[in-house]
Amino acid sequence: MKKQRWIIKIGSALLTQNGAGLDEVRIKDWCAQMANLRSNDIEVILVSSGAVAVGMSHLDWKTRPEQMAKLQAAAAIGQTKLVQFYEQCFNAHQMHSAQILLTHDDLANRTRYLNAKAALEALLELGIIPIINENDTVVTDEIRFGDNDTLGALVANLMVADRLIILTDQLGLFNKDPRSNPDATLIEQANASDSDIALMATGGGALGRGGMITKIRAAKLAARSGANTNIASGMEKDVIVRLFKGEKLGTLLLADQEPINARKQWIAGHLQTKGTLMVDSGAHQAIKNHKSVLPVGIISSSGSFLRGEVVSLADESGKIFGRGLSNYSATDLQQIIGQPTAQISKTLGYACDNEIIHCDNLVYL
Numbered sequence: 001m002k003k004q005r006w007i008i009k010i011g012s013a014l015l016t017q018n019g020a021g022l023d024e025v026r027i028k029d030w031c032a033q034m035a036n037l038r039s040n041d042i043e044v045i046l047v048s049s050g051a052v053a054v055g056m057s058h059l060d061w062k063t064r065p066e067q068m069a070k071l072q073a074a075a076a077i078g079q080t081k082l083v084q085f086y087e088q089c090f091n092a093h094q095m096h097s098a099q100i101l102l103t104h105d106d107l108a109n110r111t112r113y114l115n116a117k118a119a120l121e122a123l124l125e126l127g128i129i130p131i132i133n134e135n136d137t138v139v140t141d142e143i144r145f146g147d148n149d150t151l152g153a154l155v156a157n158l159m160v161a162d163r164l165i166i167l168t169d170q171l172g173l174f175n176k177d178p179r180s181n182p183d184a185t186l187i188e189q190a191n192a193s194d195s196d197i198a199l200m201a202t203g204g205g206a207l208g209r210g211g212m213i214t215k216i217r218a219a220k221l222a223a224r225s226g227a228n229t230n231i232a233s234g235m236e237k238d239v240i241v242r243l244f245k246g247e248k249l250g251t252l253l254l255a256d257q258e259p260i261n262a263r264k265q266w267i268a269g270h271l272q273t274k275g276t277l278m279v280d281s282g283a284h285q286a287i288k289n290h291k292s293v294l295p296v297g298i299i300s301s302s303g304s305f306l307r308g309e310v311v312s313l314a315d316e317s318g319k320i321f322g323r324g325l326s327n328y329s330a331t332d333l334q335q336i337i338g339q340p341t342a343q344i345s346k347t348l349g350y351a352c353d354n355e356i357i358h359c360d361n362l363v364y365l
């Protein structure tokens with residue numbers, strides 16, 4: 001029987017007692033709980049933030065530096081300390097961990113995406129706990145995941161996890177930010193696709209970056225491969241084990257839609273794309289009804305992309321509503337925008353495909 005697979009994401013604010021260095025007591029406790037899950041045959045992948053926060057506290061920096069190179073230096077210092085401590089904690093349970101650092105580019109490249117998956121599968125098979133973080137030292141803002149909630153969700157998609165648990169410094173999602181609204185009430189359960197919940201969330205504290213907005217977006221992403229998401233407090237006693245026992249804690253965001261296939265998940269996971277095709281309202285409606293993108297419905301194309309690369313789809317107001325693999329490069333596409341399909345070969349002197357994006361390679365978000 002296939003084992004259950006859980007992704008546990010722990011945020012910076014929680015790991016570092018709001019920036020005061022590693023919260024060793026809590027980390028030991030979460031590791032003990034993850035070891036408990038493994039002994040109950042649950043495969044566990046840890047997505048841990050904290051590199052920058054730990055590095056900053058080691059350097060005695062009180063405020064997050066603006067300069068990218070300084071942030072990256074802090075991350076490099078903090079990451080080693082973080083994984084060393086995790087390894088020590090897992091060793092106490094006769095377990096080992098392994099560090100995996102990813103960038104957005106790694107998951108956008110299909111081969112590297114599949115390589116990461118194979119390596120993670122092998123680690124799980126060996127009974128090791130993979131510890132994933134963003135590869136902070138090599139990325140700049142344009143190619144960052146932006147926050148580890150999103151990274152956790154993309155890992156949930158990559159590994160077809162059953163559950164994404166996001167541990168944070170609040171009891172869960174409230175109807176408004178409880179930091180500034182003492183009367184806020186906890187949302188115990190909602191559908192991940194519910195657009196109302198996104199309106200309740202705002203950004204994060206000084207150390208975490210995403211806040212609740214990215215946690216909700218992560219739940220929506222995780223739902224694409226069928227994973228339910230729990231947002232719960234990492235400070236709650238035995239939180240992971242209690243969730244395993246079925247207790248209702250924090251907020252449960254249900255995967256309420258049919259999971260999409262692995263290839264489409266990979267396409268959907270391209271949060272940054274090299275280009276955008278703006279389509280007219282007729283094409284938008286057709287795409288919503290699972291039809292392919294034809295040149296006649298395209299109003300404009302921006303960016304620079306090659307045949308086979310993922311592009312975004314935008315409606316006439318510029319709102320991104322989909323992503324797909326383009327059968328034509330940006331240069332070729334410029335020449336055939338708005339034309340009937342039969343005209344493609346006459347204009348370009350060749351026609352690889354009748355569609356600019358085939359419906360099998362297209363995701364409506």
Ligand SMILES: Nc1ncnc2c1ncn2[C@@H]1O[C@H](COP(=O)(O)OP(=O)(O)O)[C@@H](O)[C@H]1O
Binds near residue numbers: 011012049172177
């Ligand atoms: N509706 C909401 N419910 C709960 N928390 C919220 C909400 N809106 C904003 N937040 C903020 O999100 C913060 C958690 O996110 P963040 O600071 O990024 O932490 P982490 O490091 O755990 O990812 C909370 O401390 C809270 O101030």
Ligand SMILES: N[C@@H](CCC(=O)OP(=O)(O)O)C(=O)O
Binds near residue numbers: 013211
């Ligand atoms: N990769 C970064 C994570 C950044 C971050 O702020 O994430 P989070 O605390 O989850 O909002 C780090 O380790 O410092």
